Amino acid sequence: MLHALAEPRRLAIVHLLTGSERRVVDLTRELGLAQSTVSEHLTTLREVGVVAVRREGRSSWYRLVRPEVAHLLADAEHVALAP
DSSP states (O other), X not given: OHHHHTSHXXXXXXXXXXHSOEEHHHHHHHHTOOHHHHHHHHHHHHHTTXXXXXXXXXXXXXXXXXXHHHHHHHHXXXXXXXX
């Protein structure tokens, strides 16, 4: 799982999903990345159990399923920014 989280764009996706679930199109717009790139990163995060997908019509909604990951990342950022 940590290897999957070592990619900066995946970290950005996790941060965005911490607040609420989002569609691929929302993440694409917010991150300024191609849809294929966002989908690839979401697949990786789903494979390691960090995110889950919910289908609603033609939309796929992604959510963070392991909130402790967000806490782990916040703690790591706190340590990294400490003097």
